[in-house]
Amino acid sequence: TNEAPQIGDGSCGLARDGENWFVDATTIEWCGATWDRVGTPKWRYTAPIQSLFMEVPWWDLLALLVDLPLERGRLETFLLKPAWYTFHFWWILPHLFIGLSALLTVVSGVFSNKPIAKYLPAPHKTLALGFGSAWLSAMLSACFTADIPHLVIEVLFASVPLLWQAVWCVFQGPKFIFGLWGFTLLDLAIWGALCFWMWHSVCVNNTGLIGLIFSVGIPIGRQRALWLSKKLLRQDQMRYEGLWRTLMANKDGVACIEHLTKVVRMIGLDDKNYCRQHNRLRADNLPPQLRAKSMSNAAPNLAANPLFADLGRMYLQGRPDSNSQVTSCNQLYAQAALANLLLSERVKVWAEMSQGMFRVDSEGSEGQKFAKWRDIKDDPNMVAKVHWTHMKRHGRAIEKLLRSYQNSPSKLLDISRNSVIFENMTHLTNCLGIIVTDENVRVERLKNRLSPDYDPEETEGYRDVCINLRIINKQAQGVGAELHICEVQLLLLEFAALKTFQGHQRYVSARNTRGT
Numbered sequence: 001t002n003e004a005p006q007i008g009d010g011s012c013g014l015a016r017d018g019e020n021w022f023v024d025a026t027t028i029e030w031c032g033a034t035w036d037r038v039g040t041p042k043w044r045y046t047a048p049i050q051s052l053f054m055e056v057p058w059w060d061l062l063a064l065l066v067d068l069p070l071e072r073g074r075l076e077t078f079l080l081k082p083a084w085y086t087f088h089f090w091w092i093l094p095h096l097f098i099g100l101s102a103l104l105t106v107v108s109g110v111f112s113n114k115p116i117a118k119y120l121p122a123p124h125k126t127l128a129l130g131f132g133s134a135w136l137s138a139m140l141s142a143c144f145t146a147d148i149p150h151l152v153i154e155v156l157f158a159s160v161p162l163l164w165q166a167v168w169c170v171f172q173g174p175k176f177i178f179g180l181w182g183f184t185l186l187d188l189a190i191w192g193a194l195c196f197w198m199w200h201s202v203c204v205n206n207t208g209l210i211g212l213i214f215s216v217g218i219p220i221g222r223q224r225a226l227w228l229s230k231k232l233l234r235q236d237q238m239r240y241e242g243l244w245r246t247l248m249a250n251k252d253g254v255a256c257i258e259h260l261t262k263v264v265r266m267i268g269l270d271d272k273n274y275c276r277q278h279n280r281l282r283a284d285n286l287p288p289q290l291r292a293k294s295m296s297n298a299a300p301n302l303a304a305n306p307l308f309a310d311l312g313r314m315y316l317q318g319r320p321d322s323n324s325q326v327t328s329c330n331q332l333y334a335q336a337a338l339a340n341l342l343l344s345e346r347v348k349v350w351a352e353m354s355q356g357m358f359r360v361d362s363e364g365s366e367g368q369k370f371a372k373w374r375d376i377k378d379d380p381n382m383v384a385k386v387h388w389t390h391m392k393r394h395g396r397a398i399e400k401l402l403r404s405y406q407n408s409p410s411k412l413l414d415i416s417r418n419s420v421i422f423e424n425m426t427h428l429t430n431c432l433g434i435i436v437t438d439e440n441v442r443v444e445r446l447k448n449r450l451s452p453d454y455d456p457e458e459t460e461g462y463r464d465v466c467i468n469l470r471i472i473n474k475q476a477q478g479v480g481a482e483l484h485i486c487e488v489q490l491l492l493l494e495f496a497a498l499k500t501f502q503g504h505q506r507y508v509s510a511r512n513t514r515g516t
Contacts, residue, residue: 042066042150062198064150089141090155094134094162101130124176128169135162154194161187161207172406177218184211229510233460236503240461243494248452256425260465261451263429267436269446275468276410277332278320278483317477325410329397332409335484340391340416342471343486346440347418348373354431356420357493361385368497370421389418403515413468414487421496425450428490432465435488440473444485450492460510465490 028035040061069076105123121129138159145151161183168179187208195203230237247253326332350356351373360382362369376382392415405411422428428450436443447466449459456463467488476482 037061040064062150064198083144086141086144086151089137089144093137097133097137098130101126101133104130124169124172128166131162131166131169135159135166138162150198154198157190157194158205160190161211177215180211180218181215184208184215187211225513225515229514230460232506232510232513236498236506237456237461239498240463240495241456243498244456244461244463247492247494253425256429257450257452260425260429260432261448263432264446264448264451264465267443267446269443275413275445275485277326277412277485278322278410279324279326280315280317280480280483281319281321281324283314283316318472318482320483325408327409329394329401329409329412332412332415332484333391333394335481336391336415336486338479338481339471339476339484339486340418342473342476342481343416343418343488344388346438346471347420347488348377350431350434350438351420352377353434354420354422355427356422356431358421359387359496361387368500370493370496391415392417413485416484416486417488418486419464419489419491419496421491421493423493425492428465428492431490432467435467435469440471441469442472443467443469460507463495464492 027037042062042064104121104126108117108120108123108126111117111120138155142152142155142159145155164186165179165183168176168182171179187205191205191208192202195201247257326335351358355372355374357370357372360369360371360376363385371382371386376386392412397412397415400412401407401409420431422431435441445468448454449456449463450465454463467490468485469488470476470483470485472482
């Protein structure tokens with residue numbers, strides 16, 4: 001009516017300037033009556049949990065502005081109940097895809113040590129597929145609701161976190177955590193903005209809350225694992241650090257440490273040097289001007305391995321191809337088995353020349369026993385009691401690939417390994433010089449953990465000199481192992497004596513706890 005009604009409290013003829021209808025409630029008092037909201041011109045989908053078990057609306061009414069006609073007699077119609085298929089592509093299928101991918105991820109973790117694991121996809125790739133499928137379903141929903149602009153806006157913006165997480169789930173380690181934080185912040189920010197636009201109030205989406213829980217929970221769990229691992233090794237670390245303080249308290253010890261540091265600096269190699277397992281360089285892949293010159297060098301290898309000539313592959317002995325890293329664990333272990341035999345012989349020579357020692361069988365006596373190689377090398381009984389370092393176990397190599405090396409076998413540099421023990425720093429430094437000047441090997445990298453500048457927290461107080469090298473003599477070239485990088489550790493006797501079986505078990509437990 002155009003007439004001013006005079007009923008009730010007189011408010012019926014007054015405009016509600018400055019007030020919004022049904023902002024905080026679906027019921028208001030006005031004009032002496034109670035008004036219930038039964039619908040609005042615009043709506044959106046929702047997915048309350050109770051809609052799965054009872055008859056409740058699966059759409060929400062929005063507080064968005066609309067333009068209504070002023071002229072009389074014009075009819076405006078509004079769709080209050082959406083089509084079912086548009087609802088399913090946005091509210092059902094994405095949740096289903098993500099839920100199934102999460103379930104498969106859990107199954108992969110539970111059966112990771114079972115034979116069936118080889119038939120299950122990688123957990124992070126499963127999650128990426130789930131979030132990617134959810135995003136594609138959201139795009140289909142946007143296409144189905146193209147004639148309803150506010151629904152298209154909601155789907156396009158709200159699906160951005162899904163695409164973000166699908167991309168970041170491809171990665172592992174810290175990158176996955178960064179991606180999860182990005183997903184959480186995007187979801188909370190986008191849904192907060194959408195809620196303010198649609199209802200004039202800020203709200204939080206359940207997905208964002210779940211992402212926040214995982215984003216906070218995973219780093220907390222990681223820090224707890226690191227704390228537990230350090231707690232396991234705290235006593236061992238205190239003993240190692242006590243040995244180091246004793247060594248640094250002695251003037252002769254300090255002088256020897258400084259001399260070792262100068263020697264390492266003169267060698268010009270440090271632990272930051274790029275070091276990878278590479279394949280041999282192929283002469284037939286070189287530019288024409290270099291190919292002819294290299295063919296003469298490849299001839300001896302072709303004579304020893306005629307199969308390469310039949311295959312048209314002209315490999316150059318001793319020449320690593322910087323663009324071709326080893327990608328096969330089988331190849332790596334085959335090379336390591338051969339290189340380890342040659343390395344053992346070189347280690348014996350170095351130990352004899354520098355008064356180096358090896359661990360020998362203690363024959364039931366308490367503590368560990370060490371013997372100089374020059375004193376026992378001619379005694380077959382004593383030689384049989386030497387505890388030679390074994391090659392790295394296959395299981396541990398796989399652990400390092402998955403935990404630290406992004407599935408890159410070329411980063412495994414310690415499959416073939418050995419160690420030499422010394423009574424004092426002078427003998428250790430002499431051995432280092434002998435190794436560096438040995439024409440049978442080429443040193444690729446040096447880690448001087450006996451330097452005062454070294455951070456002992458990296459190895460829980462343990463210290464040594466770690467050398468990565470290659471055996472490059474004729475024997476190594478003849479068996480194709482001259483490019484395989486091995487590891488040699490030079491230890492002081494006091495540090496070696498603390499490396500007990502029980503201590504190693506604690507180290508393994510700590511390593512598994514922190515996932516390295």
